[in-house]
Amino acid sequence: MTEIKFTIDGKACTARPGQTIVEAAKANGVYIPVLCRYEGLKPAGSCRICTVRVGGRPVAACTQPVAEGMVVENATPELEDMRRAVVEMLFVEGNHLCPSCEKSGNCELQALAYRFRMLAPRFPFQWPLRATDGSLPKIIMEHNRCIQCLRCVRSIRTEDGKGIFAAQERAGRMRIGVDPELAARLDDETARKAMDICPVGAILRKEVGFAVPIGRRKFDRAPIGSEIESK
Amino acid sequence: MSKPVIATASLAGCFGCHMSFLDIDERILKLIELVEFHKSPINDIKTFQKPCDIGLIEGGCCNSENVEVLRSFRKNCKILVSVGECAIMGGLPAMRNAIPIKDCLEEAYLRSPTTEGNTIIPNDEELPIILDKVYPCHEIVKIDAFLPGCPPSADLIWEALTALIEGRPLNLTYDLIKFD
Numbered sequence: 001m002t003e004i005k006f007t008i009d010g011k012a013c014t015a016r017p018g019q020t021i022v023e024a025a026k027a028n029g030v031y032i033p034v035l036c037r038y039e040g041l042k043p044a045g046s047c048r049i050c051t052v053r054v055g056g057r058p059v060a061a062c063t064q065p066v067a068e069g070m071v072v073e074n075a076t077p078e079l080e081d082m083r084r085a086v087v088e089m090l091f092v093e094g095n096h097l098c099p100s101c102e103k104s105g106n107c108e109l110q111a112l113a114y115r116f117r118m119l120a121p122r123f124p125f126q127w128p129l130r131a132t133d134g135s136l137p138k139i140i141m142e143h144n145r146c147i148q149c150l151r152c153v154r155s156i157r158t159e160d161g162k163g164i165f166a167a168q169e170r171a172g173r174m175r176i177g178v179d180p181e182l183a184a185r186l187d188d189e190t191a192r193k194a195m196d197i198c199p200v201g202a203i204l205r206k207e208v209g210f211a212v213p214i215g216r217r218k219f220d221r222a223p224i225g226s227e228i229e230s231k
Numbered sequence: 232m233s234k235p236v237i238a239t240a241s242l243a244g245c246f247g248c249h250m251s252f253l254d255i256d257e258r259i260l261k262l263i264e265l266v267e268f269h270k271s272p273i274n275d276i277k278t279f280q281k282p283c284d285i286g287l288i289e290g291g292c293c294n295s296e297n298v299e300v301l302r303s304f305r306k307n308c309k310i311l312v313s314v315g316e317c318a319i320m321g322g323l324p325a326m327r328n329a330i331p332i333k334d335c336l337e338e339a340y341l342r343s344p345t346t347e348g349n350t351i352i353p354n355d356e357e358l359p360i361i362l363d364k365v366y367p368c369h370e371i372v373k374i375d376a377f378l379p380g381c382p383p384s385a386d387l388i389w390e391a392l393t394a395l396i397e398g399r400p401l402n403l404t405y406d407l408i409k410f411d
Binding site for chain 2: 091095096097098099100101104105110113114117119120121124125127128129130144214220221222223
């Protein structure tokens, strides 16, 4: 099999044909931040956290395949600030009250904010009015925290392949809808998967929570991505 | 050289950040050597008598009195620091922000399960006017530094204070930045 040679911030890297920049970077011990991407799911390229520059042009590293001789810019001050701005926009666009959120410490949005040293967003808070749906038996839909990454839409299905979550409306009115009949039959395992796949605290399991104490949660001690960089 | 002067205030907060401040434990003895405390709930000085070097603000702004206090801090402090999630992003008081203020007041004073008989929404000139939303401090005045956390850890407060006193940049290690 041919090996593709390329560079990330000057570091010589190799990739297999068909690998995306994010996948190849990971294999070479380079972390490119992602948010809407989830291992094993077809990438959507919607959040733009993974934006890198290739030949001076911004591209989504989660969808762009690596090509021979590619020169990728990743951890430049400009791109880091752009990524931080995206995280800040997501924080002000919804209602993200970390102190009262069950996902705190395991939240990927929060973890990216920690990694980028976000102390206060540069944008004004929007405080949108969004309802919380507690009507389903196994899960709570906390739309205030939804960042519309569509990870749930792309992954959570019934045994016969029906989608339980779907995007409704568009643009600023867009929200994740749930099929009430299919969601009523959700088993515990699928509910757990839905909560785990949600990068934020928008999908929560009912009747369980706060099981892991502060200090032992996913991102309490080491930044998101450090597991890739330490390889 | 005279000591740096510190002032603190709790606006729409729970005093948890001040409690975390006291959680620096025996380092408070060293702090008293390093700084002079001016207007603060810690010593109960109510008004500014002189300019201060560092102002620490806990809580966001939920009413007109919070805004007045915050503006007086901005006027009297060289460096103004937002301490904790409420000061930085409104925090738990901001949970009302998506609900119209009229609904909030009616829910609290007219329709709550514990109101009986003819109740009214309090409206006395002695009372501060409640704002339409809870605002983070940096949306009201310029803020120079932010210490996240609910509450910020004593170690973060100590690191920030000593850095400001010594005039060095803050060393914000990963474990010090937390939003909960």
